[in-house]
Amino acid sequence: MDDITLYCFAQSGNSYKAALMLNLCALPWTPRFVDYFNGETRSEAYRAVNPMGEAPVLEYTADGRRERVSQSGVILDLLAGATGRFGWADEAGRREVLRWLLFDNHKFTSYTATYRWLVAIARNGDPAVLEFLKARMLGAFAIAERQLGTRDWIAGAQPTIADLSMCGYLYFEDEIGIDLGREFPNLKRWLGRIAALPGWKHPYDLMPGQAPARP
Amino acid sequence: MDDITLYCFAQSGNSYKAALMLNLCALPWTPRFVDYFNGETRSEAYRAVNPMGEAPVLEYTADGRRERVSQSGVILDLLAGATGRFGWADEAGRREVLRWLLFDNHKFTSYTATYRWLVAIARNGDPAVLEFLKARMLGAFAIAERQLGTRDWIAGAQPTIADLSMCGYLYFEDEIGIDLGREFPNLKRWLGRIAALPGWKHPYDLMPGQAPARP
Numbered sequence: 001m002d003d004i005t006l007y008c009f010a011q012s013g014n015s016y017k018a019a020l021m022l023n024l025c026a027l028p029w030t031p032r033f034v035d036y037f038n039g040e041t042r043s044e045a046y047r048a049v050n051p052m053g054e055a056p057v058l059e060y061t062a063d064g065r066r067e068r069v070s071q072s073g074v075i076l077d078l079l080a081g082a083t084g085r086f087g088w089a090d091e092a093g094r095r096e097v098l099r100w101l102l103f104d105n106h107k108f109t110s111y112t113a114t115y116r117w118l119v120a121i122a123r124n125g126d127p128a129v130l131e132f133l134k135a136r137m138l139g140a141f142a143i144a145e146r147q148l149g150t151r152d153w154i155a156g157a158q159p160t161i162a163d164l165s166m167c168g169y170l171y172f173e174d175e176i177g178i179d180l181g182r183e184f185p186n187l188k189r190w191l192g193r194i195a196a197l198p199g200w201k202h203p204y205d206l207m208p209g210q211a212p213a214r215p
Numbered sequence: 216m217d218d219i220t221l222y223c224f225a226q227s228g229n230s231y232k233a234a235l236m237l238n239l240c241a242l243p244w245t246p247r248f249v250d251y252f253n254g255e256t257r258s259e260a261y262r263a264v265n266p267m268g269e270a271p272v273l274e275y276t277a278d279g280r281r282e283r284v285s286q287s288g289v290i291l292d293l294l295a296g297a298t299g300r301f302g303w304a305d306e307a308g309r310r311e312v313l314r315w316l317l318f319d320n321h322k323f324t325s326y327t328a329t330y331r332w333l334v335a336i337a338r339n340g341d342p343a344v345l346e347f348l349k350a351r352m353l354g355a356f357a358i359a360e361r362q363l364g365t366r367d368w369i370a371g372a373q374p375t376i377a378d379l380s381m382c383g384y385l386y387f388e389d390e391i392g393i394d395l396g397r398e399f400p401n402l403k404r405w406l407g408r409i410a411a412l413p414g415w416k417h418p419y420d421l422m423p424g425q426a427p428a429r430p
Contacts, residue, residue, distance in 0.1 A: 052318055052358055071314045078310065095293065099286045103267055105321040128341035143267055 001082050004029040007049065007057040009036050010209030011121065013113055013169035015056040017072040018079075019206045021164050023199040025083045032059075033208040072168070073101045076161035086161045097155045100162035108144060111137040112169045112176065120175035121212050137176075141184050148186035152193060159197065167194050171202055175212065216297050219244040222264065222272040224251050225424030226336065228328055228384035230271040232287040233294075234421045236379050238414040240298045247274075248423040287383070288316045291376035301376045308371055315370045315377035323359060326352040327384045327391065335390035336427050356399050363401035367408060374412065382409050386417055390427065 006022065008015030008031050015034075022029045034055045040046050041053045050057050050070040057070045058078070069075055080087035088094040115133040118125030125133075144166065147154060155162035170191055173180050180188040194200065204211050221237065223230030223246050230249075237244045249270045255261050256268045265272050265285040272285045273293070284290055295302035303309040330348040333340030340348075359381065362369060370377035385406055388395050395403040409415065419426050 051362060069310065069314075071317045073317045074310050074314045077313060095284065095289050098292060099284075099289045102286045102288045102317070102320050105317050106325055110321055110325055126343035126347070128343045129347045132341070132344045132347075147266060 001027070002061045003059075005032050005059040006030070006207075007032045007034050007055050007059070008207045009034045009055060010204050010207040011212065012036070012055050012207070013109065013116075013172065013203065014054065014072045015207055016171075016203040017165050017168040018056045018058060018075040019203070020167075020200065021076055021079050021086065021161065023201060023206060024164070024197055025079060025085050026199060027079070027083070031208050073105060073161075073165060076101070076165060080161050086159060086164060088156065088160065093156055097160045097162045100155045101165050103140075103143075104162070104165045104168075107136065108140040108166055109168055111140055116169055116172055116176045119177060120172070138178075141178075141187060145184045145186045148190050152190070154190075159194065163190070163194055167191060171195075216242070217276045218274075220247050220274040221245070221422075222247045222249050222270050222274075223422045224249045224270060225419050225422040226427065227251070227270050227422070228324065228331075228387065228418065229269065229287045230422060231386075231418040232380050232383040233271045233273060233290040234418070235382075235415065236291055236294050236301065236376065238416060238421060239379070239412055240294060240300050241414060242294070242298070246423050288320060288376075288380060291316070291380060295376050301374060301379060303371065303375065312370045312375045312377045316380050318355075318358075319377070319380045319383075322351065323355040323381055324383055326355055331384055331387055331391045334392060335387070353393075356393075356402060360399045360401045363405050367405070369405075374409065378405070378409055382406060386410075 004027060006018055006029055008019055034040055041055065047053055052070060054070065056072055056075060057068060058075045059066060059068050069078055088097050111133050115137050118130060153159045153163050154166055219242060221233055221244055223234055249255055256270065262268055267285060269285065271287055271290060272283060273290045274281060274283050284293055303312050326348050330352050333345060368374045368378050369381055
């Protein structure tokens with residue numbers, strides 16, 4: 001796997017999942033800035049890169065061919081297979097990682113990312129929508145908080161791509177407006193454990209783009 | 216894989232994904248009714264079965280041991296591996312199936328299931344929340360509609376577990392209140408192709424429980 005390029009932008013926690021994995025695995029990679037805020041992901045050109053219209057997208061060369069992969073969970077799975085890092089020991093372990101990866105996509109990241117988007121970036125959410133999303137986000141947080149009450153990592157004895165997926169938006173804690181240390185102390189300690197892994201960086205230090213301006 | 220039990224209930228499209236796979240693979244299975252509407256999934260006893268508090272859960276015996284698996288995507292992956300049906304031919308195929316499985320969990324089923332829940336079952340959604348969810352559901356439909364414009368199945372030349380996952384809530388079309396034939400004709404034809412597979416049944420004919428009463 002050579003010449004790795006990651007389509008990404010700093011505000012995207014989904015991009016961060018892939019960027020963090022690349023950094024933790026010490027793989028050389030080049031960011032390709034996605035100009036999301038000027039509508040790039042809605043353009044026909046971008047839809048040709050990813051019909052789902054999302055970041056991240058990973059491009060790399062293998063066996064002389066240029067390959068392209070989208071969906072953060074697929075990129076994480078691919079990189080775990082290629083590096084032997086942050087994966088699983090057996091089939092039961094693989095299923096447990098997949099279970100949390102799906103939970104992350106279905107409820108954990110999905111509500112968190114959308115809520116954070118509305119409160120910190122768009123800042124035009126209807127109060128009922130914000131309340132709806134926040135309640136579901138907190139419900140997902142509570143499930144992870146409980147899971148982390150009896151273990152250090154989400155899906156195994158060691159950190160896996162499930163941890164790297166689920167942490168995607170949580171270093172934006174101040175933008176989300178939740179005091180994790182007070183309300184979800186297990187989550188907060190788990191984020192500290194991930195941040196202590198060699199190669200860890202905050203999303204705003206890892207990808208092109210910048211933090212949203214303060215209101 | 217023997218003595219298969221599926222924790223499920225008829226109104227749950229996520230349960231349907233697993234039930235449909237079992238039926239299409241002609242595996243004998245017993246439904247175990249989950250009394251969602253009386254709060255069973257919020258009970259401590261159920262949380263011991265599935266800490267995520269969701270249906271479906273698959274139980275089965277393998278090598279003399281009783282195993283338990285949750286998350287519809289993990290169950291589909293497990294059954295594809297066990298039966299050799301609705302899977303993939305190679306690694307690239309596996310990744311393509313996973314990509315759509317994640318898209319389904321992140322955006323396609325997630326918004327559709329929540330919107331349908333509010334309009335057809337709870338019937339107490341704030342109009343702004345309904346509008347928000349509907350717009351995102353239609354955005355996800357549009358991406359699948361485009362994908363199905365050039366192929367018969369979502370993630371390959373043959374039906375895969377990605378199709379069985381994504382169709383989970385769409386046979387509740389009348390409850391959702393969308394005329395798929397008019398607005399998303401490719402989706403409608405694709406649902407017809409799935410319904411023509413031997414062993415197909417409608418969710419209300421496959422799992423215990425009943426359609427919600429008409430308003």
